[in-house]
Amino acid sequence: MIIPEIVAPAGNFTKLKIALAYGADAVYAGVNNFSLRSRTAKEFTYETFEEAVRYTHDKGKKIYVTLNGFHLSGQIEGLKRHILKLRDMKPDAFIVASVGAMKLVRELAPEIPLHVSTQANVLNYLDAEVYKSMGAKRIVIARELSLKDSKILKENCDVELEAFVHGSMCFAYSGRCLISSVQSGRMSNRGSCANDCRFNYELYAKNPENNTLFRLEEDENGTHIFNSKDLNLCSYIEKIMQENCISAFKIEGRTKSEYYVALTTRTYKMAIEDALNHNFDPKKYEREIYTLKNRGFTDGYLVSRPLEKTDTQNHHTSIEEGTxxxxxxxxxxxxxxxxxxxxxxxxxxxxxxxxxxxxxxxxxxxxxxxxxxxxxxxxxxxxxxxxxxxxxxxxxxxxxxxxxxxxxxxxxxxxxxx
The missing domain is CATH 2.40.30 (Elongation Factor Tu (Ef-tu); domain 3)
Incomplete structure (x- = not known):
């Protein structure tokens, strides 16, 4: 049986240390706006990131560097310098979404393993084979992919698969969203998403003949029409492991709190260990996960198909208190x-x-x-x-x-x- 590694978010050095202390086998982090979380990337300078790489390796763990943004032509020279600086720190992998950036990484840092970001939307083994031919060791599968299709992909392409098991879900298809760019000029696929999908919106119906406008509302507070619930697969860890196709469980949340990093890492590590010891107890993990602030929880699409889901949206609030x-x-x-x-x-x-x-x-x-x-x-x-x-x-x-x-x-x- 594949024993999946826990890949935890490291929004800053303290969160990185917490993730490793609470059982993460690997962390993912980035420096500056070549990462999809440019807000957290500002927490790391090149100097502190190099220190973080050393710290992680001293603990016998791995660190994966996010290069998963989509870059404009004017950024390419800066991206080259960025890759070379990070290469010299000897991280354990680059996480990349753009095929051009993948080609660049292979040219400038061929010794560093390549992981394909979920932003690449890999849904089948044909796409996986293409990325493998480009040097990919691991593919972070699209959040929309089912466990059944993940197994088929693995059977037809010898590449490691990494799947998100917890954290924020995007309204758009694996992050391909323009709402933030349209409303605030902040481009989600270049690391500055404003989370507009979480906002409270008002809906109106207009009569084109006389321009009369009627407000439609669910209650006096309006409605959250794009607001996805948070992914939570802690109850399904044993089931996923039994399919023997997922090499890594990834936790979303580089911008979330220190407690979130600790609690999620600890809970999913506990679930893996209990599954291996034939002592799996979903209620125990759910109790812990519900201590976190959340947007409501959904099991997403890995264990059931999107068309079967009716509970993935929270239409009432963008945040709920934990227990x-x-x-x-x-x-x-x-x-x-x-x-x-x-x-x-x-x-x-x-x-x-x-x-x-x-x-x-x-x-x-x-x-x-x-x-x-x-x-x-x-x-x-x-x-x-x-x-x-x-x-x-x-x-x-x-x-x-x-x-x-x-x-x-x-x-x-x-x-x-x-």
């Missing part, structure tokens, strides 16, 4: 930074990297205890690094607050929203 609120992140193990609100004598659940353990303890700072296979913490005192003491801490307060004992780096404190 839990993140209140703090522990970046170095000894201190936390507040992300919500921390008060005394209140229990917060501790989310640890998968497999990490804690010893129960109690001292003048607080206590850590285990209940129903979960760890919790209650603070008796909130003491900052500079020894200033607080009765409560709110987000925005940059003080690092002492933990009762050292715990795993990049752990989170969360609390159920009642």
């Amino acid at each position: 839990h609120q993140v209140h703090a992140i522990i970046e170095d193990g000894d201190y936390f930074k507040c992300k919500g609100k921390i008060v005394l004598d209140t229990a917060y659940e501790i989310l640890l990297p998968l497999g990490d353990k804690l010893e129960e303890c109690e001292n003048e700072i607080g206590k850590i205890y285990q209940k129903d296979d979960k760890y919790f913490i209650e603070f008796k005192k909130l003491i900052a690094k500079n020894n200033k003491e607080f009765t409560e801490i709110h987000s925005g307060n940059e003080n690092e607050i002492k933990m009762p004992t050292k715990i795993s780096e990049f752990s989170f404190l969360r609390k159920e929203i009642l």
Whole structure:
């Protein structure tokens, strides 16, 4: 059986470290506007990206570089320089969508493996064979491809397949969208999508004879007519693995939060391990995934055909609260930074990297205890690094607050929203 690797988003260096800590086998990231997430690419300079490559390799993991934008002729010389700089950092692959960029990568960096982006819309083995002939090692299949067709593709073309299993879904066909470009001049396929499909729209009916305009509305707030729900395949991981055709599970979300990166990576890693150990429990993974903010969830098109789907759109809101609120992140193990609100004598659940353990303890700072296979913490005192003491801490307060004992780096404190 193919054991799929988890490919997690790394919108910045901290998120990269979190992804690796929570079980990612590989991360994907980019530098500047040659990536499809130019907003997050600004988080990396060439210097910090080179450091990130070294960090990833020191952990025995892989890093894939996104070059998946569609480039204008005036950008080609800059793209060449960009490829050469990244080549020297020795990443584990380039993710490319444009056939011209693929040709360029093969000429300038033939030693770096080539992955074909989902933006290339690969739906069949004939297209896959063409990309393989161009040097592709792996194809990130179109989100619209079914598991049945993925298996047929794999049987007819010896190439690795990577599939999205979680994250935002695009209203357009694998991102081929013009709404953002038309409304705001921000081109989605060049890395600056404004997510116009998430906006609230009003619909009107016009009588051409007298120009009378009637507003059509679902409720007083209008409607989200393009708003796709988020992809969530955690319950189907075992089924997908049994088909033995997908080499990597990809999580969307380079612009999403640190907690999102940690939680999704951890959950999908857990699902893979449980499937291998014949201990698969969909309810467990769904409980974790629903702690995240989301747009509602759909299983997309990998496990059922588009024409069979009636629940892929959220017509009411562009965001829904998850079941839990993140209140703090522990970046170095000894201190936390507040992300919500921390008060005394209140229990917060501790989310640890998968497999990490804690010893129960109690001292003048607080206590850590285990209940129903979960760890919790209650603070008796909130003491900052500079020894200033607080009765409560709110987000925005940059003080690092002492933990009762050292715990795993990049752990989170969360609390159920009642």
